[in-house]
Amino acid sequence: MASAIGRRRTRVAWGFLGPSVLGMLVFFVFPLVMTVYYSFTSFDLSNPPRWNSFANWKFLFGGDPLIGQATFNTLWFVAILVPVRIAGAMLVAWALTRARTASGALRTLYYLPALIPPVASTIAFVFLLNPATGPVNKLLGAVGIEGPGWFTSPAWAKPSLVLLGLWVLGDIMIIFLAALLDVPVEQYEAAELDGANGAQRFRHITIPNMAPVLMFSLITGIIAALQYFTEPAVASSTAMGKAAVGEGASGMLGWPDQSTLTYGQLLYQKAFGANLFGYASAMAVVLFVAAGVVTAVLLRRFSSFTPEVAA
Amino acid sequence: MRTRTRIVIPALVAAVAVGTAACGGSSGGGGPTAAASAPPTVSGTIEFWHFFTDREATVIQGVVDDFEKANPGVKVVVKSGQDDQKMRQAISAGQPIDVALSYSTDQVGPLCSSGDFTDLTPFIERDKVDLTQIPKTVLGYTAYAGKRCSMPALADVYGLYYNKDLLSAAGYTQPPKTLSELSDMAVKLTKYNADGSIKQLGFMPLLGYYENAEAHWGPSADAQWLKEDGTSAIGSSPGWQTLLTWQKDLIERLGGYAKLAKFQAALGEEFSAQNDFQTGRVAMNLDGEYRTAFIADQAPKLSYGTAPFPSAQGFESTYGGGYITGNIVGIGKGSKNPEAAWAFIKYLTTDTDAQVKLANGLKNVPTTHDAITSPQLQLPEQFKTFLDIFENEHSSTTPPSSIGAEYQTIFGTHTAKWQQGKVADLPGMLKQVDSEIDAAVKLQAGS
Numbered sequence: 001m002a003s004a005i006g007r008r009r010t011r012v013a014w015g016f017l018g019p020s021v022l023g024m025l026v027f028f029v030f031p032l033v034m035t036v037y038y039s040f041t042s043f044d045l046s047n048p049p050r051w052n053s054f055a056n057w058k059f060l061f062g063g064d065p066l067i068g069q070a071t072f073n074t075l076w077f078v079a080i081l082v083p084v085r086i087a088g089a090m091l092v093a094w095a096l097t098r099a100r101t102a103s104g105a106l107r108t109l110y111y112l113p114a115l116i117p118p119v120a121s122t123i124a125f126v127f128l129l130n131p132a133t134g135p136v137n138k139l140l141g142a143v144g145i146e147g148p149g150w151f152t153s154p155a156w157a158k159p160s161l162v163l164l165g166l167w168v169l170g171d172i173m174i175i176f177l178a179a180l181l182d183v184p185v186e187q188y189e190a191a192e193l194d195g196a197n198g199a200q201r202f203r204h205i206t207i208p209n210m211a212p213v214l215m216f217s218l219i220t221g222i223i224a225a226l227q228y229f230t231e232p233a234v235a236s237s238t239a240m241g242k243a244a245v246g247e248g249a250s251g252m253l254g255w256p257d258q259s260t261l262t263y264g265q266l267l268y269q270k271a272f273g274a275n276l277f278g279y280a281s282a283m284a285v286v287l288f289v290a291a292g293v294v295t296a297v298l299l300r301r302f303s304s305f306t307p308e309v310a311a
Numbered sequence: 312m313r314t315r316t317r318i319v320i321p322a323l324v325a326a327v328a329v330g331t332a333a334c335g336g337s338s339g340g341g342g343p344t345a346a347a348s349a350p351p352t353v354s355g356t357i358e359f360w361h362f363f364t365d366r367e368a369t370v371i372q373g374v375v376d377d378f379e380k381a382n383p384g385v386k387v388v389v390k391s392g393q394d395d396q397k398m399r400q401a402i403s404a405g406q407p408i409d410v411a412l413s414y415s416t417d418q419v420g421p422l423c424s425s426g427d428f429t430d431l432t433p434f435i436e437r438d439k440v441d442l443t444q445i446p447k448t449v450l451g452y453t454a455y456a457g458k459r460c461s462m463p464a465l466a467d468v469y470g471l472y473y474n475k476d477l478l479s480a481a482g483y484t485q486p487p488k489t490l491s492e493l494s495d496m497a498v499k500l501t502k503y504n505a506d507g508s509i510k511q512l513g514f515m516p517l518l519g520y521y522e523n524a525e526a527h528w529g530p531s532a533d534a535q536w537l538k539e540d541g542t543s544a545i546g547s548s549p550g551w552q553t554l555l556t557w558q559k560d561l562i563e564r565l566g567g568y569a570k571l572a573k574f575q576a577a578l579g580e581e582f583s584a585q586n587d588f589q590t591g592r593v594a595m596n597l598d599g600e601y602r603t604a605f606i607a608d609q610a611p612k613l614s615y616g617t618a619p620f621p622s623a624q625g626f627e628s629t630y631g632g633g634y635i636t637g638n639i640v641g642i643g644k645g646s647k648n649p650e651a652a653w654a655f656i657k658y659l660t661t662d663t664d665a666q667v668k669l670a671n672g673l674k675n676v677p678t679t680h681d682a683i684t685s686p687q688l689q690l691p692e693q694f695k696t697f698l699d700i701f702e703n704e705h706s707s708t709t710p711p712s713s714i715g716a717e718y719q720t721i722f723g724t725h726t727a728k729w730q731q732g733k734v735a736d737l738p739g740m741l742k743q744v745d746s747e748i749d750a751a752v753k754l755q756a757g758s
Contacts, residue, residue, distance in 0.1 A: 042754065042755060042757030044713070045400065046422070046424075046425025046426070047425045052757040055754060056754065059750065063750055065721075065724075065747055130577065131576040133577055149572070241520075241579065242580075242582075255519065256519075257728065257731070258724060258727070270717075273717055273720060274717030274755070275715050275755060276751065278754075
């Protein structure tokens with residue numbers, strides 16, 4: 001009897017799980033397996049894939065002249081853009097919890113840029129930072145500072161994208177704000193009675209309470225940075241004077257001088273520009289493994305992310 | 312654990328097997344074929360994908376309507392605004408796209424070799440289509456490895472635009488015919504602000520500025536891209552060294568890379584009224600024939616002329632030619648109605664009235680000789696230059712390749728460093744370009 005009930009429960013469970021498991025198999029496992037397979041083939045999307053053993057992998061680790069630059073740029077964004085955005089969002093969220101008046105209006109104001117589609121916000125930002133006609137350099141010029149070339153300068157293009165990332169930090173900021181408001185006030189009061197100063201309260205009360213949210217932002221931020229594509233692509237084409245992405249876009253990716261060429265962009269260029277879908281698949285496998293390893297390491301390092309510990 | 316392994320491994324093998332069969336596409340053979348004799352009338356429905364939108368899509372629709380009127384049994388279902396990549400994936404997956412119009416000649420190689428676009432030769436030979444109406448260069452970029460899988464719909468042709476008022480003020484009555492004349496005139500036409508920055512530029516020598524591209528400069532020095540076996544010819548083609556040396560010299564004469572890069576950073580958006588040539592910021596510019604339509608719309612008072620792009624020293628005899636590219640159209644491998652699809656393609660690409668109507672509407676160059684010489688062409692006086700360039704024997708294009716436009720992209724990554732002065736050994740750089748292109752070709756070939 002008990003086993004009959006158990007079997008029935010199992011069937012019901014599979015009934016509920018079935019659609020999502022099927023979806024996972026069709027839209028995740030199958031493409032993943034195929035991508036690994038294609039990485040050992042020469043494939044142009046149209047002709048049947050031809051087995052070429054490790055040729056793509058050899059090219060990836062020793063033949064592609066741009067892979068080093070694209071990897072460096074991507075890691076640069078992971079190392080700079082992600083922490084800067086998290087720190088900026090934390091600062092703004094903390095400041096907003098201190099606002100005595102117009103807090104609702106201020107929250108809306110800081111969140112609004114995050115609502116703008118990335119293409120539109122990037123185009124707007126490139127115009128704001130136009131070295132000759134943009135208001136930013138005009139303001140700098142008014143106080144005697146010669147503004148940099150921003151998106152048109154190989155040295156400044158990446159920092160310009162960080163500024164853009166800071167401008168649209170509302171998505172993280174709103175989560176941090178909710179988490180900050182959720183920290184029990186009595187913990188701060190107890191710490192204050194124990195003589196803890198502001199920095200100590202932040203380190204020992206705010207940070208541990210926000211650990212799950214910080215971890216979520218860090219992991220999603222790193223994965224997004226590893227796949228960074230739209231903003232640098234639009235910035236390159238707009239700064240070149242061609243406010244369009246699509247037709248012949250692969251020729252503009254990375255401009256100026258490959259300074260903003262990301263790993264994801266190179267992957268796209270190799271697949272759809274060069275018809276090297278097998279090689280692009282090898283690149284995609286590496287990206288997937290890198291994202292998986294980073295996530296696993298972070299989850300292990302910050303075990304407080306698990307609900308049991310957080311609770 | 313053993314049970315899981317037993318299940319997982321066959322599942323993965325099955326997934327790869329199914330995926331290979333499902334996603335692999337088909338090579339060469341199969342697909343739609345021509346009937347032994349041309350049917351007296353065509354009928355049925357055909358699906359037509361193209362990339363045009365808004366006003367341009369309306370022009371295309373006008374020609375579709377004419378075709379339907381002439382062939383009352385045929386209904387053309389138009390899917391406008393389709394990106395090339397999306398279209399290619401759909402055709403590759405076997406979607407029944409009868410007629411596909413692409414903006415890029417760079418995809419001709421894979422489209423032809425894979426059979427995604429049907430070989431049109433049987434249709435062309437059966438219907439005795441006169442291909443001598445189309446220039447050799449254009450025939451070249453619409454076929455790959457001897458297989459004609461596409462026809463040219465319209466062409467883009469590149470030449471030199473010059474501001475008559477600015478040239479006249481500097482004492483010039485004619486545009487330059489050689490690159491050294493272009494350099495001298497560019498230097499004389501360039502004016503500087505008090506702080507040394509450029510106020511008005513005679514000609515911008517930096518690649519990446521608007522339509523300044525290696526491909527568009529190439530015909531001036533008969534510079535070659537690929538050898539017959541598909542490997543790179545860049546290092547062994549003397550034209551590239553000539554062009555890049557000329558460019559470097561002009562950059563120096565105009566004040567150096569940094570000064571020009573600063574000027575470039577303030578450029579107006581290419582397809583807006585703020586385009587540097589239209590505002591007079593630049594006196595001479597390389598551009599396509601379509602610029603005439605933008606000028607008529609956005610800067611109608613601009614006094615300008617057009618001419619073939621100047622030729623390099625030692626290549627003076629090539630003057631009159633230029634870079635040509637264009638739209639291509641073919642029959643998708645999943646077409647259910649190839650005869651009606653071919654009838655539509657034939658109408659679109661060889662019917663003089665249709666070509667003229669498209670050219671008048673889209674302000675592009677028609678691709679048949681009869682259409683080019685048609686009195687019905689209603690195009691501005693400056694447009695005639697591009698018709699002449701189109702039919703000039705020295706005009707050339709970027710050849711179709713198995714790696715698409717990758718060979719141009721690779722070259723571009725090196726010329727970007729060259730123009731900044733970061734490369735001392737030009738022949739060495741060009742050899743490196745060769746080796747990188749050849750490696751990509753080899754990888755694509757599966758070796």
